[in-house]
Amino acid sequence: MRSLCILGSTGSIGTQTLEVVRHFPEEFRVIAMTCGDNVSLLAEQIREFAPSFVSVSTQQKREELLGILPSDTFVEVLCEDEGNIACATLPEVDCVVAAMVGMRGLPSVVAAIREGKDIALANKETLVSGGSVVMPLIRKKNVALLPVDSEHSAIWQCLMGQPEGSLKRILLTASGGPFRGYSREQLEEVTLDAALSHPTWKMGGKITIDSASMMNKGLEIIEASWLFDVPVDKIEVVVHPQSIVHSMIELSDGSVLGQMGFPNMMMPIQVALMYPRRSECIVRPFSPFDEKACNLTFESVDRKVFRLVDLAYHAGRCGGTLPVAMNAANEAIVAEFLSGRASFLDIERTVEAVMNKHEAEGVIAEPSLDDIFAVDAWARTAAAELRK
Numbered sequence: 259m260r261s262l263c264i265l266g267s268t269g270s271i272g273t274q275t276l277e278v279v280r281h282f283p284e285e286f287r288v289i290a291m292t293c294g295d296n297v298s299l300l301a302e303q304i305r306e307f308a309p310s311f312v313s314v315s316t317q318q319k320r321e322e323l324l325g326i327l328p329s330d331t332f333v334e335v336l337c338e339d340e341g342n343i344a345c346a347t348l349p350e351v352d353c354v355v356a357a358m359v360g361m362r363g364l365p366s367v368v369a370a371i372r373e374g375k376d377i378a379l380a381n382k383e384t385l386v387s388g389g390s391v392v393m394p395l396i397r398k399k400n401v402a403l404l405p406v407d408s409e410h411s412a413i414w415q416c417l418m419g420q421p422e423g424s425l426k427r428i429l430l431t432a433s434g435g436p437f438r439g440y441s442r443e444q445l446e447e448v449t450l451d452a453a454l455s456h457p458t459w460k461m462g463g464k465i466t467i468d469s470a471s472m473m474n475k476g477l478e479i480i481e482a483s484w485l486f487d488v489p490v491d492k493i494e495v496v497v498h499p500q501s502i503v504h505s506m507i508e509l510s511d512g513s514v515l516g517q518m519g520f521p522n523m524m525m526p527i528q529v530a531l532m533y534p535r536r537s538e539c540i541v542r543p544f545s546p547f548d549e550k551a552c553n554l555t556f557e558s559v560d561r562k563v564f565r566l567v568d569l570a571y572h573a574g575r576c577g578g579t580l581p582v583a584m585n586a587a588n589e590a591i592v593a594e595f596l597s598g599r600a601s602f603l604d605i606e607r608t609v610e611a612v613m614n615k616h617e618a619e620g621v622i623a624e625p626s627l628d629d630i631f632a633v634d635a636w637a638r639t640a641a642a643e644l645r646k
């Protein structure tokens with residue numbers, strides 16, 4: 259039985275992780291769960307999964323949760339970043355599911371690795387910003403970093419059993435989001451509601467906006483570069499609107515392998531949590547004759563329209579703290595867009611301006627964890643100042 263801590267149990271990935279656990283009660287035990295503000299859902303999850311520890315965003319939310327839990331509930335309720343770290347480092351936990359959104363997940367992921375926990379990683383921002391610290395630590399502590407992002411799960415599965423040095427390039431698929439085929443002029447006009455209407459995936463707000471702007475693919479290029487130790491220029495983005503082929507790899511002899519399935523995050527979550535075993539199918543079985551699967555198309559990404567893709571390649575090539583600044587600026591401006599205070603193309607403008615400023619002031623080539631947190635905070639301030 260694998261003992262889990264789920265960071266972000268109330269979110270899209272967190273709730274789907276619990277759905278996987280529901281299907282395999284004899285395989286998984288939930289020891290700890292953490293969330294931000296959604297204490298009513300967390301209270302239901304506590305009733306069902308009986309974790310020993312939970313954590314919420316603030317002391318106020320902690321009191322709110324304690325107020326709604328039945329008095330006979332045996333659970334330790336913690337809060338703030340220390341609560342996340344305490345849950346992720348509990349001695350009983352084997353595997354931490356990193357399903358929080360944003361680089362805020364980095365301290366608990368790093369703390370968990372230091373304590374020898376395996377990490378099932380959905381929280382891509384932690385690797386984009388903290389890859390230079392996380393990857394050496396993963397190797398030093400000899401723990402598993404199990405990809406949950408569907409594209410990275412696909413690449414990981416295709417790479418299984420391939421001889422070292424045989425990977426020629428990665429073909430990273432992208433749905434193209436709701437604005438595929440749009441011009442720059444059309445992007446100037448798009449609304450929040452339109453940006454939140456993803457054609458194939460149901461996800462949390464931040465990643466849905468990242469998918470619409472294609473920053474999600476930019477983050478994934480850097481995530482894949484860290485996970486599979488390949489330069490970003492060996493990763494090509496392929497727009498595949500049906501989201502059936504979750505990504506492909508090309509090997510040195512020209513052979514191309516892909517992983518397929520109907521879009522459903524429970525599949526990569528299950529693959530990561532069960533690894534190295536395979537269990538029975540709990541999602542809709544694949545059929546090549548289904549109308550969603552029998553017309554698969556592939557096209558290149560329009561990098562003149564979706565300029566964040568090139569900015570991410572540039573950040574990945576430069577390395578050091580440039581991806582940290584890029585990610586932090588994006589998190590800050592996406593939060594503004596989600597609250598209706600910024601336009602869609604402000605996202606790209608802000609990210610580019612903050613990256614330029616950081617390059618002008620000096621990128622740190624080999625950052626420490628403290629450097630990463632400092633540049634993250636600097637970039638959020640720079641993004642806010644640009645908007646005054």
Ligand SMILES: NC(=O)c1ccc[n+]([C@@H]2O[C@H](COP(=O)([O-])OP(=O)(O)OC[C@H]3O[C@@H](n4cnc5c(N)ncnc54)[C@H](OP(=O)(O)O)[C@@H]3O)[C@@H](O)[C@H]2O)c1
Nearest residue numbers: 266268269270271293294295296358359380381382461462
């Ligand atoms: N959704 C997908 O299909 C998908 C696919 C691939 C990768 N990912 C990645 O997975 C991550 C999560 O995405 P998501 O779509 O699941 O996001 P989401 O639905 O917005 O969920 C985010 C989770 O983080 C929690 N959270 C927020 N602040 C927190 C804090 N201070 N301490 C602890 N937890 C906190 C939220 O809690 P409250 O809701 O209680 O505030 C929620 O449980 C992202 O990095 C995303 O890029 C997602």
